[in-house]
Amino acid sequence: MSFAASVLTLYPEMFPGALGVSLAGRALEAGTWSLDAIQIRDFAIDKHRTVDDTPAGGGAGMVMRADVLARAVDHASPPGDSRPRLLMSPRGKPLTQTRVRELAAGPGALILCGRFEGVDQRVIDARGLEEVSIGDFILSGGEPAALVLLDAVVRLLPGVMGNAVSGEEESFENGLLEHPHYTRPQEFEGREIPEVLISGNHKKIAAWRREQSERLTKERRPDLLGAQPLVK
Ligand code: SAH
Numbered sequence: 654m655s656f657a658a659s660v661l662t663l664y665p666e667m668f669p670g671a672l673g674v675s676l677a678g679r680a681l682e683a684g685t686w687s688l689d690a691i692q693i694r695d696f697a698i699d700k701h702r703t704v705d706d707t708p709a710g711g712g713a714g715m716v717m718r719a720d721v722l723a724r725a726v727d728h729a730s731p732p733g734d735s736r737p738r739l740l741m742s743p744r745g746k747p748l749t750q751t752r753v754r755e756l757a758a759g760p761g762a763l764i765l766c767g768r769f770e771g772v773d774q775r776v777i778d779a780r781g782l783e784e785v786s787i788g789d790f791i792l793s794g795g796e797p798a799a800l801v802l803l804d805a806v807v808r809l810l811p812g813v814m815g816n817a818v819s820g821e822e823e824s825f826e827n828g829l830l831e832h833p834h835y836t837r838p839q840e841f842e843g844r845e846i847p848e849v850l851i852s853g854n855h856k857k858i859a860a861w862r863r864e865q866s867e868r869l870t871k872e873r874r875p876d877l878l879g880a881q882p883l884v885k
Pocket residue numbers: 740741742743744765766767768769770771772785786787788789790791792793794795796798
């Protein structure tokens with residue numbers, strides 16, 4: 654079973670973009686996942702192929718039309734399609750590694766990329782779109798956010814990452830930030846690799862790494878310490 658992504662966008666040429674190379678690109682070629690970038694404009698109703706209009710109530714910018722988006726969603730995700738329907742949106746629930754894992758375990762996703770001021774609320778409600786944010790900042794469009802989400806999901810698909818263990822030890826997987834890494838040379842500009850890491854004592858190394866993880870998390874992301882760990 655492969656992960657099927659359908660992306661609704663005004664810029665299908667942005668896909669697969671960064672996901673066409675390296676691990677994700679190889680997995681795409683191998684059929685581990687599929688990507689269908691669909692032009693929203695093809696679902697416009699008028700001869701000018703309009704997808705947006707001025708905001709009701711006034712104000713700056715344009716809003717993507719509910720009727721056009723609904724036609725695009727219905728085409729890409731007909732009744733019976735069990736894939737979640739996501740809308741990339743700064744107002745959404747922040748994306749977490751837990752949600753990424755859930756998505757990777759499922760059949761795929763429909764991803765709607767907003768542009769302009771965003772999309773008419775009625776299509777969000779009528780099509781049950783799940784709003785997902787990739788952080789507290791504003792992008793010019795949902796496409797880079799969709800690429801970020803898909804990158805996170807695809808690397809978890811079976812067979813995509815060479816060394817599956819490295820995935821389990823990463824930041825967020827155990828509710829903590831990852832410990833620092835070192836590699837050769839032994840000395841760099843007068844800085845040595847921490848003694849313990851070259852001791853060969855695996856128990857001590859594990860304890861040191863755990864300590865470093867806890868210290869970094871406390872310093873940088875104390876909010877994570879209250880969060881539910883995914884892997885115990
Ligand atoms: N007026 C909106 C921002 C629109 S930005 C507001 O203030 O909330 C245009 C589009 O970019 C959005 O519709 C969304 O699809 C995408 N986007 C912007 N920032 C994002 C973020 N942090 N996460 C996910 N999508 C984002």
